[in-house]
Amino acid sequence: MRYLNCFNQFIREYEKTYPLPLLEKSIQHMDAVKKLIEEKLKNAAMGEPNPELVQQTIRKFFRWAVKPSTEDFSWLEVALLCRGLLVEIPGYGSLMESENAVKVLLRKFSPQYESAMLSAYPWQGLLNAYLNASPRQNPMLEENWRELRTFLENTLDKVASQSSFKLRWLDALISHRIVLAENATQSLAIGALLGRMERVDRIAYEVNIPSTSWFWPELLMSQVKAITAYHDEKFKPAIDLVLPQLQERKECLDDGLARILDRYAQCVNLESHQELKSTVVSRWKSPSLETQSGWVRVSPEAKRMVQRWLVVEDLKDFFLTLRRASDDDSLDRRRFEFWMQYLDKISFSFLILGPDTRENFQQLLAGKLGRYSALTGTNRANNAFLIEIGKHYIVEFGGVGKTWAYDESKIRPLLNYRSVNYDELRAPDRSLFLRYSESEEGGLAHRGAWEGKFHRALDYLGITPDTMHFDDLLVRYQIKKEKSPSGTLWVRHFYEVGTVSDFLRKQGFFFKSRAEGFYLNPRNMASY
Numbered sequence: 001m002r003y004l005n006c007f008n009q010f011i012r013e014y015e016k017t018y019p020l021p022l023l024e025k026s027i028q029h030m031d032a033v034k035k036l037i038e039e040k041l042k043n044a045a046m047g048e049p050n051p052e053l054v055q056q057t058i059r060k061f062f063r064w065a066v067k068p069s070t071e072d073f074s075w076l077e078v079a080l081l082c083r084g085l086l087v088e089i090p091g092y093g094s095l096m097e098s099e100n101a102v103k104v105l106l107r108k109f110s111p112q113y114e115s116a117m118l119s120a121y122p123w124q125g126l127l128n129a130y131l132n133a134s135p136r137q138n139p140m141l142e143e144n145w146r147e148l149r150t151f152l153e154n155t156l157d158k159v160a161s162q163s164s165f166k167l168r169w170l171d172a173l174i175s176h177r178i179v180l181a182e183n184a185t186q187s188l189a190i191g192a193l194l195g196r197m198e199r200v201d202r203i204a205y206e207v208n209i210p211s212t213s214w215f216w217p218e219l220l221m222s223q224v225k226a227i228t229a230y231h232d233e234k235f236k237p238a239i240d241l242v243l244p245q246l247q248e249r250k251e252c253l254d255d256g257l258a259r260i261l262d263r264y265a266q267c268v269n270l271e272s273h274q275e276l277k278s279t280v281v282s283r284w285k286s287p288s289l290e291t292q293s294g295w296v297r298v299s300p301e302a303k304r305m306v307q308r309w310l311v312v313e314d315l316k317d318f319f320l321t322l323r324r325a326s327d328d329d330s331l332d333r334r335r336f337e338f339w340m341q342y343l344d345k346i347s348f349s350f351l352i353l354g355p356d357t358r359e360n361f362q363q364l365l366a367g368k369l370g371r372y373s374a375l376t377g378t379n380r381a382n383n384a385f386l387i388e389i390g391k392h393y394i395v396e397f398g399g400v401g402k403t404w405a406y407d408e409s410k411i412r413p414l415l416n417y418r419s420v421n422y423d424e425l426r427a428p429d430r431s432l433f434l435r436y437s438e439s440e441e442g443g444l445a446h447r448g449a450w451e452g453k454f455h456r457a458l459d460y461l462g463i464t465p466d467t468m469h470f471d472d473l474l475v476r477y478q479i480k481k482e483k484s485p486s487g488t489l490w491v492r493h494f495y496e497v498g499t500v501s502d503f504l505r506k507q508g509f510f511f512k513s514r515a516e517g518f519y520l521n522p523r524n525m526a527s528y
Contacts, residue, residue: 016176025227049080049084053080054083054084055084055087056466057073057080057084058087058089058095059089059092059289060073061073061081061105061109062089062092062101064109065101065104065109068108069110073113073116075119078113078117078122079122081105082117082121082122082124085102085125085126085129085133086132086133095448096129096145096148097138097140101182102144102147102148103144104150110151118155118158118159118162119159119162119163120159120163123152123155123159124167124170126148126151126152127173128449129148129153130148130152131179131209131210131213131215132210132212132214133145133148133214134516135214136214137253138218140369153177156177160174164245168206169206169207169208170172171486172203173207175206176203176206176207178203179203179207179209180314184218185221185222186225187227188200188219188315189222189223189226190226191244192219192409192472193241216249217252220242220245220246221252221255221256223241224241224242224252224255224260227239227263228259228260228262232267232268232429235263235267236273239260239275240275242256243275243276243279246279253283254283254294255297257279257283257284257297258297258298258302261275261276261280261298261306262298262299262301262302264302264305265301265302265305269475270308271307271475272312272313277309277310277313278304281310281367282367285369285370286310286370287306287307287310288347288388289370289415291488300301304347307347307348308343308344308346310349310371311346312340314349314350314351314371315336315339315340315349318351318383318398319336319339320332320360322353322357322364323398323399333498334499335446337477337498337499337500338454339387339497342387342389342465342466343476345463345464345466346387346388347388347389348387349386349387349388350372350373350386351372351385352383352386353365353372353373353383353384354374354375354378354383354398355380356380356381357387357442358374373418373419374419375420376419376420376421376422377421377422377423380403382397382398382399383389383398384396384397384420384422385398386411389463390463392405392408392432392463393405393406393411393412395411395425395426396474397425397426399506402445403443403444403445403446403454404426404431404433404443405432405433405461406426406427406430406431406432406442410427410430428441428442430442431443436460438456438457439457451498451499468503474491477493477500479491479492479493479500486522488519488520488522489520489522490518490519491504491509491517491518492516492517493517493518494514494515494516494517495514496511496514508520
C-alpha cells in the first residue's frame with residue numbers, strides 16, 4: 001500500500017505541474033488539426049504516374065477488352081488506366097482514338113470496377129483526358145470525347161458523395177459543372193463578349209483547365225457564333241472583340257474568318273472593315289488569284305465583297321496616295337472617280353510599282369504582299385495599275401500617260417512574274433483600243449474632257465458603268481449630304497469637274513464653292 005500511495009502522490013504532483021486539458025478542448029483541438037490537414041490535402045496534387053506502368057496497364061486492358069474474364073485489375077491499375085487515355089501505345093495508338101476502347105472502358109469495364117473508377121484520383125484522370133483531348137482532330141476522337149463527357153457528367157455527383165472530403169478541384173467542378181455540359185462554352189461566350197471574363201477565368205483556375213484545352217478554342221468559336229447572330233449595327237463592332245483572339249489562336253482563324261465574312265456579306269452596308277480585310281488577305285492572300293485555296297471556305301458573295309474592298313483600296317492608293325507630288329492632283333482624283341463608276345464590274349486589281357514607290361511606301365505595301373510586283377524599264381517614279389473587267393485588262397500609268405486595254409492572254413502571265421517591263425504594258429499592236437476611232441495608236445489620252453471619250457471606248461469593248469441612284473453615289477464615294485435650316489439640300493463634294501460633279505449636275509444640283517460643294521434648291525427636291 002505504501003508503494004501505491006507513493007505512486008498516486010507522484011501522479012497528483014505531475015498533474016499539478018503538467019495539467020491535462022479538458023476533454024472538450026482536446027476534441028476541439030483535434031477537429032482543428034483535422035481541418036488543417038484536410039485543407040492541405042484539398043490542394044494536394046498527385047504526380048504523373050510512371051509511363052512504363054501506364055503503357056503496361058493499357059496493353060493489359062486491350063487484352064481484357066478481347067476476353068474480359070482473363071484479367072483482374074487492382075485499384076492502382078484502374079487509376080493508371082484512367083490517367084492514360086491520351087497516352088500513345090506503339091501498335092495500338094491511344095485509347096481516346098480507338099474505335100471501341102473508350103466505349104468498352106465506360107460501358108463494360110466501369111461497372112465491374114466502379115468503386116475504383118469513381119474514386120477521386122482515377123476519375124480525375126478521366127476528367128484530364130476530357131479537358132486535354134482535341135475533339136476537332138478526327139471524327140472518332142470526337143465521338144469518344146462525347147462518350148467520356150456524358151460519363152463524367154453522369155458520375156460527378158456519385159464521385160463527390162463517395163469522397164470522404166472534397167478535393168479543391170472536385171468542389172470547384174461541382175460548382176462549375178457547366179464545364180461538363182453538352183454546349184459548355186455557349187453561355188460563357190455571351191458573358192465574355194460583354195467583357196465578363198472573370199467567371200471564365202475563375203472556372204479555369206479552380207477546375208484547372210489547361211491553356212492547351214479544347215475549352216479555349218471552343219469558347220472563342222462560340223463567341224464567333226454568337227456575334228454572327230447579331231443584327232448589323234451590333235455585329236460589326238463585335239468583330240473587333242473576337243478578331244484579336246482569332247489572330248492569337250491560329251487553329252480557329254480559318255473557320256472564324258469564314259463565318260465572320262459570310263455574315264458580313266449579308267449586311268445591308270458592305271463598307272470595308274479594315275482589320276478584317278487585312279487579316280483575311282494576310283492569311284488567304286488575294287481572292288482573285290486562282291492558286292489561293294483558302295477562299296473556298298466562304299460563299300461567292302463573301303469572296304466578291306473582299307475583292308471589292310481590295311479594288312477600292314487599290315484605286316485610292318494608286319490615284320490618291322502613291323501619286324508623285326509633281327502629278328496633276330485634279331487629274332488623279334478624276335481618274336479615281338471615273339474608275340469607281342465600274343466598281344461592280346471590276347473583279348481584280350494589281351499594282352506594278354517603280355523603285356521609288358517600293359522604297360518610300362513600305363508600310364503601306366506591307367498589307368499588299370502578293371498583290372503587287374516591280375515595274376522596270378522606265379523612270380524610277382513611274383507606276384502601273386491593272387484592272388480586270390470581264391476578260392479585259394485595263395492598264396493605267398502613274399502621272400500623265402495613256403490608258404491601254406488587253407485581253408487575258410496578254411496580261412495574265414505577267415501576274416506570275418516578280419517584275420514586269422514597262423514595254424510589256426504598253427504594246428500598241430496588241431491593245432484592244434487599236435481599231436477604236438478615238439484612240440491614239442491603241443491608247444487613250446487624258447486630255448480635256450476625257451471622261452466622255454473613255455466611256456465611249458469602254459462601251460466599244462462592251463463595258464458599261466454601274467447603275468447608280470443618288471444615295472448609291474453618296475455611299476460609294478463616301479460623300480455627306482445635309483439640309484440647311486432653309487431646306488436647301490447640300491452635297492459636300494468640293495470639286496467642280498469630274499464624274500461625281502457630272503452626276504450631280506444631271507440631278508439638278510449647282511456648284512457653289514470649294515468650301516460648300518453642291519446644292520439643290522427646295523423647289524427641286526421632290527424626288528429627294
